[in-house]
Amino acid sequence: MSRVGRWALWALCLVWCVALRAEAQPQGVEAPEEIPREIVLGFNPAENAQTLQRAADALAEALSERVHLPVRATVTLDYTTLVEAMRSEHVHFAWLTPSPLVLAERLFPVRVLLTQVRRGQPSYYSALVVQEGSRFQRVEDLQGASIAWVDPTSTSGYIIPRYLLAQRGFDPSTFFARQLFAGQHDAAVIAVQRGQVDVAAVWANPPAEGGGAWTRYLEHRPGPRLRPLLMSPPVPSDAIATKATWAQSHPRLVRSVSEALVAIGQSAEGRGLLRRLNATDGFVPADTAHYELVRRAFQSNRESHARARSGRFEDPKTVYIFSALVLLAAVLGAGAMRRWPGAQRAAAWSLFGVALVWSASAARIPAHDFWRGWRDIGHFLRGMLPPDTGVGAEVFEATVLTIRLALVGTVAAIPFALLVGLLAAENVMPLAMVRRGARFFCNLDRSIDLLIVGLILVSAYGPGAFPGVGALAIHTVGSLGKQFYETLETLDPGPVEAMRAVGCTQTQVVRWGVWPQFAPHFVSQSLFRFELNVRGAVVLGLVGAQGIGFLLQTYMRGAEYAKVTVVIAAIVVLVMALDAISARLRKNVS
Amino acid sequence: MSARLTLRDLTRRWPDGTLGIDLSGQSLVFEPGEMTAILGPSGAGKSTLLRCASRLIEPSTGEVTLGELALTCLKGRALSRARGQIGFVFQQFNLVRSYSALDNVLVARARHVSWARGLLGLWREVDVALARRCLDEVGLAEKHQSLARELSGGQQQRVAVARAFAQEPQAIFADEPTASLDPQLSATVLGLLRRYGQRESVPVLINVHTIEHARRYCDRVIGMRAGRVVFDGPSSTLSDAAVNEIYGRQAEEGAAL
Numbered sequence: 001m002s003r004v005g006r007w008a009l010w011a012l013c014l015v016w017c018v019a020l021r022a023e024a025q026p027q028g029v030e031a032p033e034e035i036p037r038e039i040v041l042g043f044n045p046a047e048n049a050q051t052l053q054r055a056a057d058a059l060a061e062a063l064s065e066r067v068h069l070p071v072r073a074t075v076t077l078d079y080t081t082l083v084e085a086m087r088s089e090h091v092h093f094a095w096l097t098p099s100p101l102v103l104a105e106r107l108f109p110v111r112v113l114l115t116q117v118r119r120g121q122p123s124y125y126s127a128l129v130v131q132e133g134s135r136f137q138r139v140e141d142l143q144g145a146s147i148a149w150v151d152p153t154s155t156s157g158y159i160i161p162r163y164l165l166a167q168r169g170f171d172p173s174t175f176f177a178r179q180l181f182a183g184q185h186d187a188a189v190i191a192v193q194r195g196q197v198d199v200a201a202v203w204a205n206p207p208a209e210g211g212g213a214w215t216r217y218l219e220h221r222p223g224p225r226l227r228p229l230l231m232s233p234p235v236p237s238d239a240i241a242t243k244a245t246w247a248q249s250h251p252r253l254v255r256s257v258s259e260a261l262v263a264i265g266q267s268a269e270g271r272g273l274l275r276r277l278n279a280t281d282g283f284v285p286a287d288t289a290h291y292e293l294v295r296r297a298f299q300s301n302r303e304s305h306a307r308a309r310s311g312r313f314e315d316p317k318t319v320y321i322f323s324a325l326v327l328l329a330a331v332l333g334a335g336a337m338r339r340w341p342g343a344q345r346a347a348a349w350s351l352f353g354v355a356l357v358w359s360a361s362a363a364r365i366p367a368h369d370f371w372r373g374w375r376d377i378g379h380f381l382r383g384m385l386p387p388d389t390g391v392g393a394e395v396f397e398a399t400v401l402t403i404r405l406a407l408v409g410t411v412a413a414i415p416f417a418l419l420v421g422l423l424a425a426e427n428v429m430p431l432a433m434v435r436r437g438a439r440f441f442c443n444l445d446r447s448i449d450l451l452i453v454g455l456i457l458v459s460a461y462g463p464g465a466f467p468g469v470g471a472l473a474i475h476t477v478g479s480l481g482k483q484f485y486e487t488l489e490t491l492d493p494g495p496v497e498a499m500r501a502v503g504c505t506q507t508q509v510v511r512w513g514v515w516p517q518f519a520p521h522f523v524s525q526s527l528f529r530f531e532l533n534v535r536g537a538v539v540l541g542l543v544g545a546q547g548i549g550f551l552l553q554t555y556m557r558g559a560e561y562a563k564v565t566v567v568i569a570a571i572v573v574l575v576m577a578l579d580a581i582s583a584r585l586r587k588n589v590s
Numbered sequence: 591m592s593a594r595l596t597l598r599d600l601t602r603r604w605p606d607g608t609l610g611i612d613l614s615g616q617s618l619v620f621e622p623g624e625m626t627a628i629l630g631p632s633g634a635g636k637s638t639l640l641r642c643a644s645r646l647i648e649p650s651t652g653e654v655t656l657g658e659l660a661l662t663c664l665k666g667r668a669l670s671r672a673r674g675q676i677g678f679v680f681q682q683f684n685l686v687r688s689y690s691a692l693d694n695v696l697v698a699r700a701r702h703v704s705w706a707r708g709l710l711g712l713w714r715e716v717d718v719a720l721a722r723r724c725l726d727e728v729g730l731a732e733k734h735q736s737l738a739r740e741l742s743g744g745q746q747q748r749v750a751v752a753r754a755f756a757q758e759p760q761a762i763f764a765d766e767p768t769a770s771l772d773p774q775l776s777a778t779v780l781g782l783l784r785r786y787g788q789r790e791s792v793p794v795l796i797n798v799h800t801i802e803h804a805r806r807y808c809d810r811v812i813g814m815r816a817g818r819v820v821f822d823g824p825s826s827t828l829s830d831a832a833v834n835e836i837y838g839r840q841a842e843e844g845a846a847l
Contacts (some may be wrong), residue, residue: 494684498750500646500758503674503701505667508708512697518688 035542038070040062042081042091043277044100050554054347055276056440057392059264061272067253074506077544077553082573083107085462086243092250093257096239096275098294099155104297105288109244112549114256117238117265119205122284123234125165126206129214129540131192136199139230143199146176146178155294156203157185158565160232162304163297172304183556186217193223196376200226207231216279236290240283259283272488274309322358338573355492360505365566383561385399386521395551405465405540409472414475415456421484427496428488428510439485445478458544472533487525491517524586530533531582539570543588548574592622592791593642593657593760600652600686601636607822611642613652620761620793625784627804627825628797630814631837636797639765639814643795644676646667656760672703677754679764679783681685683746687739691730691749694738695721698756725751728782744775751782762787764796768803776800780807801833 029212041063043056056073074091076082079100085091087108095116096104097415104110104466115122128147130136136145150157162172180301182188188200206211214226242259264270274280293331329351341549424438453474457467491514499513541549548567555563599620602610605687612635620626627637642648643654645661654661656675664672687782698843699717700708707713713721728748738746743804747767754762764783768776780796784807798804804811804825811828813836821832 061777206597227591447781494680494682495686497646498678498680498684498753499700500670500699501644501673501678501680501755502698503670503672504697504708505670505705507705508700511709512686512700516688 003578009152013551019026035069035250036092037065038072039093039253039257040091041071041073042082042085043073043096044079044095044097046203046327052277054393055273058273059277060211062264062270063260064256064261065280067256069253074462077550079103079151080383080459081463081544084459086110086241088460089243089246090461090462092242092246094241096280097155097242098236098239098291099153099159099298101239101241102289102295102298103145103153104241108240110253110288111244111247112239112241112286112291113247113254114237114261114283116278117208117281117284118237118279119279120291121206121234121237122286123236124156125206125212126160126201126232127212127214127228128161128199128234129189129192129212130199130200130229131225132227134198134228138163139170139222142199142229143170143175144177146180147176148180148182148191148197148200150184150185150188150202151181152284155235155297156232157188157299159199159294159297160235160443161230162199163231163300164230165435167302172301183281185213189214189217189226190221193218193221193228194379195224195377199229200302204228206234208488233293235293236286238278238280239286239291239338251563254257255453272317322355326355334579342405354534380561384565386562387569388560391566395563395566398546398548398551398567399574402464402549403534405545405547406470406530406537409537410526410530410533412469412474413473413476413480417484420477420481421488422510424485425488427491427493430506438481442478442485444570447484448475450475451539454540454543454545463544463546465546467546468537468540471540471545472536475536476533480525483525483529484522487521488514488518520589527582527586529590531578534578535575538574593659593793594622595620595761595793595795596653597639597643598653600639600640600642601655602638602647603650604611607712609817610638610745611769611814613639613819618819618822620795622791622793624810625794625808626797626807626810626812628812628814629799629801629821629833629836631803634814635758635763635817636814638676638817640765640795640797643765644673644678646655646678647671651748656707660762671701674698674757675760676760677757677762679747679750679754679762679767681766681769683738683743683770684754685738685746685789688737690735690737691725691745691752692718692721692734692739693757694749695753698753701757718762720751720758721756724755725749727755727786728752730776744771747771747775747779748782749778754788759792761792762794764794766799767797768800772802778804782826783807801828804828 027327041056041060043052045419053073053075056075060071060073062448074085076085076091079097080103082091082094082096083104085098086094094104096102101110101112112290120123128139128142136142137369148160152158163174165172178197180191182191182200185202188202191197192200200214202213214228218226239489240258242254261283262285265280271281274282329347420438420442423433424442426435429435429438450471454467454471455471460465461470496509496513499509504512537545537547538549541547541551542553544550548570552567552571555561555567597613599615599617600611600613601603601759604610623784628639632637638647639721642649642652642662643748645664649662652662653721656672659675661669686697693711696711696713696717699713699721703712703714703717719838722734725731728751730748731740732744735742738749741749747770751767756766763782767779767783772780780803783794783796786792807829808825811821811823811825812819813832815836815838821828821836
C-alpha cells in the first residue's frame with residue numbers, strides 16, 4: 001500500500017490547499033458607514049423559483065444602472081430564510097409579502113419603504129377556490145372538506161383565509177378534515193384542479209376584475225375550471241422593506257434605491273421588467289401602518305394555533321406517569337430484581353410492550369384515510385411519467401455541484417478530524433485529560449445531525465453553497481475523528497514500542513510507528529466519508545444548500561413531477577456509481 | 591565510547607500489586623563487550639527487566655546507569671534520546687511492514703537528525719550510508735528496497751537487528767530474539783549480536799529460552815525466577831543443577847529444553 005497511500009495522501013493535501021484557496025476568496029467584510037460593495041435584493045418564491053430568479057436578476061440590473069452600484073438578486077427557499085437573511089444583513093432590501101413582514105417585525109425593527117402596485121392598486125385579495133362543478137356553495141359546506149393552504153406563513157394562502165373563517169365563528173384548525181401545504185400558489189390550485197383536495201386558499205384579483213391565482217396558473221392547463229367561494233377584503237400588497245438599523249446607517253442609499261424603484265415602475269421598459277415579478281405595475285411609498293389588517297390576522301392565527309396545540313398533544317399527566325414508571329423499572333431492574341432473572345426479563349418485556357402500544361398511538365395512523373394517501377401517491381407517480389429529459393443539463397450541473405460541495409466539505413474537515421483523532425487516541429496522546437476532551441468533542445459534534453448543522457448555518461449565512469459545505473465539514477470533523485481514534489487504538493503496538501526504543505520523540509513515534517500503519521485506514525475512511533458526504537450534500541440541498549437536493553425541492557414545490565423523475569434518477573445513479581468507485585478505490589488502498 | 595551498564599535495586603510493581611521484578615538489594619553490572627543471557631521460565635520477569643532497564647516500562651524503584659548517563663533520572667526528550675542509546679531487538683521484530691528494509695533501519699537515525707528532518711524522513715547522506723552498511727552487515731545487501739512484509743521471519747529479524755545497530759547504541763537488549771526463528775536462523779542472529787558487542791565493545795543482554803544458545807554464545811548467564819535473580823555466573827559454570835534451580839520442576843520434565 002505504502003506507495004499508493006503516499007500518493008493518495010499528497011493528492012488529498014493538494015486538493016485541500018486548492019479548496020481552501022477557493023473558499024478564502026469570497027469573504028467580504030462591510031463597514032457600516034460606507035457604501036456596501038454590492039446591494040442585495042432578497043425575494044421569496046411565490047412561484048417557480050428559477051423563473052423568479054431570472055426576473056429578479058433583470059430588476060437588479062435595471063436598479064444597478066440607476067444607483068450606480070452592483071446589485072445582486074437572491075431568491076431564498078422560504079420566508080423564514082429571507083427574514084433571517086435580512087436580520088444578518090446579507091439581504092439589504094427585501095421584497096416581502098405581508099406575513100413575513102409581520103414575522104420580521106417580531107424579530108427586529110423593520111422599515112417599510114414601498115408597497116407594490118398590482119393592476120393599479122396597492123392591495124390584493126385572498127380567496128378560497130373550489131372546482132366549478134363541485135357541490136360547495138357556501139362556506140359552511142366546506143365543513144369536513146380537504147384544503148390546500150400555500151404555506152403556514154403565506155398571507156393570502158393561509159393567514160387571511162383562516163382569519164376570515166375565525167371571524168365567521170369556525171375554528172380553522174378543526175373545520176377541515178384534511179389540510180396540506182402545497183408550498184406555492186400554483187401547486188395549490190393544481191391540487192384542486194386534479195381533485196387531490198376540495199379547496200385551496202390563494203391570492204385573487206380585485207372582485208371587480210375577477211380571477212386570481214386559479215385563472216393565472218391554470219390558463220394553459222387542461223382540466224376543470226375553478227371558482228372562488230369566499231373573497232377577502234383588500235390586503236396590502238407586497239412591501240419593499242429594510243432592516244431599520246441598516247436604513248439608519250445608510251439613509252442616502254435607502255432613499256436613492258426607493259426613488260429608483262418607483263422610477264422603474266414609471267418607465268415603460270421598467271414596467272415590462274416588473275410584470276414578470278408577480279405581475280407588478282410599480283411601487284408607491286408606504287409605511288408600516290398600512291399593514292395593520294395583516295398584523296391582526298397574524299395575531300388571530302397565533303391564538304388559534306395556541307388553542308389547538310393545547311388540545312392536540314398528549315395529556316401531560318400520562319407522560320409524567322409513564323416516564324416515572326420507566327424510571328422505576330430501570331431502578332428495580334438494576335438493583336433488587338437482578339436476583340430473579342426470570343422476573344426481570346418478564347418485567348422488561350411487558351414494559352417494552354406497553355411502551356410500544358403507547359408509542360403506536362402517537363403515530364396516529366389514519367385508519368379511514370389510509371388508502372386515500374395511496375391514491376395521492378398514485379397521482380404523484382402518474383405525474384412523474386414520462387420523465388422530462390429537457391432538464392437533463394440542469395440536473396447534471398446540479399449533480400456535479402453536489403459532488404464539488406461534498407469534496408470541499410470533506411477535504412476541509414480531514415486535517416481537523418485527523419488532529420482530534422490523534423489527540424483522542426490512547427496510543428498517541430499520553431495525557432488523559434486531552435484525550436477525554438477530544439473524545440467529548442467528537443461525540444458532541446457527531447450527535448448533532450448534519451441537517452441540524454445545515455439549518456443553523458443556513459439561517460446564519462442565508463441559503464447557498466457555503467452553509468452546505470460548512471455543515472458537511474463541521475459534521476465530518478466529529479464523525480471522522482471518532483472513526484480515526486477508534487482505528488488508531490486497534491493498531492499493532494509493536495512498531496510504536498520499537499520507535500520509542502530507538503529514541504524517537506512522541507511526534508516521531510507517531511510519524512514512524514503509528515502513521516505507516518494508519519495511512520491506509522486514513523485514506524479508505526476519508527474516501528468512505530466523502531461518499532457519505534455526497535449523500536449528505538443531496539439532503540442538505542433540501543434545507544437550502546445548493547445542488548441537486550435544492551433542485552428536487554424546487555421541482556417538488558412547483559409540482560413539476562416529470563422533472564422530479566430526472567432528479568431522482570440522477571441521485572440513484574450518483575449514489576450507486578459512487579458506491580462502486582469508492583469500494584474499488586478502498587480495496588486498492590488496503 | 592564503551593560504557594558499563596548498572597542496574598541497582600530495580601523493582602517493578604504492577605498496578606494489581608504483584609511484583610514483576612524485584613531486584614531490591616541486588617546490583618547487576620554489565621561490562622562493555624560482555625554478552626549476557628537471561629534465562630528463566632515464562633513469567634519470571636525477563637522481558638520486564640529489559641523494558642525497565644531501557645525505561646520502555648517505568649520501574650517502580652531503583653536506578654539504571656549507562657556509562658555516565660543516569661537513565662532513571664531523565665524526562666521528556668532527554669529520556670527519548672537516552673533510550674536511543676540502547677538498541678532493542680523484539681521477539682516479534684516490530685517492523686513497519688509497509689516500509690522497505692532500508693526505511694525501517696533509517697528510523698533509527700531519527701535521534702541523530704534535526705526534529706523536522708526526523709519527522710519528514712529527510713535523511714542525510716551519512717545516515718543512509720550507515721543504514722546500508724548495517725543491512726549489509728546482517729547479510730541483507732540484496733534486500734534494501736524489499737518491503738518488510740515481503741521478507742521471511744529470519745530476514746525481518748535481521749532487519750530489526752540492523753535497526754538496532756544503526757542506532758550506534760551503547761548497549762543492546764534483545765527480548766527473545768530467536769523465539770520465532772528456526773535453530774539455524776537463531777544461530778545467525780545470536781552470532782551477529784555477539785560479534786557486534788565485541789567489536790563495538792558494548793554490553794549485550796538477551797532473553798533466551800534455549801540453554802544451549804546461552805552456553806554457546808554468551809559469556810555470562812543470569813537466571814531469574816519469580817522476579818528475582820537466582821543465578822549469576824559465567825556461562826561455563828551453568829550446570830544442569832543450576833538449570834533445574836532456575837526452571838524448577840519444569841526442567842526435570844524436560845519442558846524448558
